[in-house]
Structure formats: C-alpha cells, structure tokens
Amino acid sequence: MDVTTVLVTLTIFSTIFGVVYLFLTTRNKERLALIEKGADASLFNTGKKFSFSEVVMNLALLGIGVGVGVLMGELLSIIGMNSDVSFPACIFIFGGLGLLASVFANKKYSN
Template structure:
C-alpha cells in the first residue's frame, strides 16, 4: 500500500500553490483596473475547445496505460516504472499534438 503521508504532502503544497496563484492573479488584475486597462491580455487567443485538449490528453493517458501494461509484461521492468513512464510519455505526446492542432487553428483565424 502507498505511503499516504507523501500524498498528503503533495496535496498540501498543491493547495498552497493554487491559493498563491489565485492571489497573485487577483493582484495583477486589480493593478490593470487601476491603470484603466482591460484584462484581455489574459485571454488566450486560440479559441480551440478545452474539451479537445482534455479528450486528447485522456486518450494519451489510456494509450500510456495500455503500453505500460505491454511493457511490464514483455520485459523484466518493474510494473510501476513501466506504467508511470508510458503514462507520462503518451500524456505528454498528446499535449504536444494538441499544441500543433491549436497552432494550426490559430493560423486559420
């Protein structure tokens, strides 16, 4: 069974980072309002659906699980290492594919 202290530590720092990020973003936007500017610079210019991004990412993760299982069964590599490496590899590859799709979509507009 996994050591849950490790997971609690990661969750704690993720929450602290999230709160800090929201605080800093709020301060930036208030500074823009005080200067009379709009917050349009924070909006992404590519209007590609975020559902496409999450869909491609989930497909990449699923392929990573599949190839992780194949890698674990066909080699003497530890199961955890095989799964994690393939999940990150195919998840990252999926995000790179999404980047090129979004870039192509931005060029059309």
C-alpha cells in the same frame, strides 16, 4: 484518516488558495494603478482567449495519450519490465505526446 493526512491536505489547498488569491489581488491593483494613470482599458484585452473546442481537444488528446500509455505500460510489463517503472513512464510519455499533438492540432485549426 490520520492527522498527518489532514494537515498535508489542508496545507496544500491553503497554499493553492493563497497563491491564486495573491495573483488576483496583485493583478487587480496593477490594473487599477494603470487606469488611474490614464492608461487605456483595452490594454487588458490583448490576451488570446481559449475556445471551448480547444479545451475539449486538449483534454481528449491527453486522455487518449494516457490510455495508450497505460496499454504500453501493460505491454512492457508483460514483456518483462518492472510494472512500477513501465506504467508511470509510459503514462507521462504518451500523455505528453498527446498534449504536444493538441498544440499542433490547435495551431492547425486556428489558422
């Protein structure tokens, strides 16, 4: 491995760790300050929790979308489109459509 690769990888992971750490510590300080001022603790439980089945459905539809994107990219490259363009474009388009379908499916099943 090249020194540059190691430095870039280390920088990326340390940046992600720093952002997550900063977010969690700031949220904790805000909550402690609100509790000290007498705010009700139920204030923190207002967010919607995702169920395991919703996460699985999101990942499944994303995987299906990426798979269809790979197939469509291959079909476009057979037709004559440059494969360097067709594969990423189709993967992102159909992956996004899969995630969009998962939003509507989760909304339908949650009601």
